Amino acid sequence: MSADPAVAIPRRVPKPWGEELIWALTDRYCGKVITIETGRRLSLQYHEYKDEAIYVTRGRLRLLLENDRGQDEVRELGPGEGAHVPVGRRHRYEAIERVSSSRSRPPSSTTSSKSRTTSDGRGPRLRKAAQRSDEVPLT
Numbered sequence: 001m002s003a004d005p006a007v008a009i010p011r012r013v014p015k016p017w018g019e020e021l022i023w024a025l026t027d028r029y030c031g032k033v034i035t036i037e038t039g040r041r042l043s044l045q046y047h048e049y050k051d052e053a054i055y056v057t058r059g060r061l062r063l064l065l066e067n068d069r070g071q072d073e074v075r076e077l078g079p080g081e082g083a084h085v086p087v088g089r090r091h092r093y094e095a096i097e098r099v100s101s102s103r104s105r106p107p108s109s110t111t112s113s114k115s116r117t118t119s120d121g122r123g124p125r126l127r128k129a130a131q132r133s134d135e136v137p138l139t
Contacts (some may be wrong), residue, residue, distance in 0.1 A: 017042055018095075032103045036061070036091075039096035047087060052105035055082035059099030066090040 001093045013020040017040035025039040030120030036059075038044070044064070054063075054077075076096065077083060085091045093101075 007014050016040070016094060029104060029106055033057075033100060034103055035098070036095035038095050038098045041092055044090060044092045046090045047085075047105075049087065051087045052085045052103055052108040053082060054085070054093070054101050054103045056080070056099060056101045061099045061101060062096050062097035063096040064090070064092040064094070 009025055010023045014058075018035040018037045021033040021035075022030065023033060041062075043106055046066070054061075056077045056079055058079055062074060063077055064072050064074050065081055065085060067073050069087060070088060076111065093099075
């Protein structure tokens with residue numbers, strides 16, 4: 001199922017905010033279970049070429065998501081709730097309490113699917129496109 005036969009699936013990837021369990025990886029999509037520890041959050045980001053869907057299976061998640069008017073809205077998601085993050089929308093996931101969720105989107109390794117991230121909103125700083133990660137930080 002992996003886009004790269006050398007990559008073991010499923011596999012756990014430790015992150016500063018928790019971990020990802022990658023359970024599906026093809027040239028068209030990546031399926032993950034993400035666990036975010038209480039009080040931790042992912043970077044504020046948007047994706048230039050991909051959308052994603054998230055479904056909460058355990059815990060409580062705070063989702064910051066840019067609306068159609070370009071304003072950030074915050075909502076809470078609990079078990080059995082999900083959300084769609086359209087292409088180009090700013091978003092961030094934060095655990096109110098330890099959360100596990102499934103996330104599906106195009107794989108990060110595709111060259112046309114890059115993201116931009118920000119921690120303080122001061123402006124873009126691009127990473128080399130050859131990096132495995134699709135996130136391009138805005139600092």
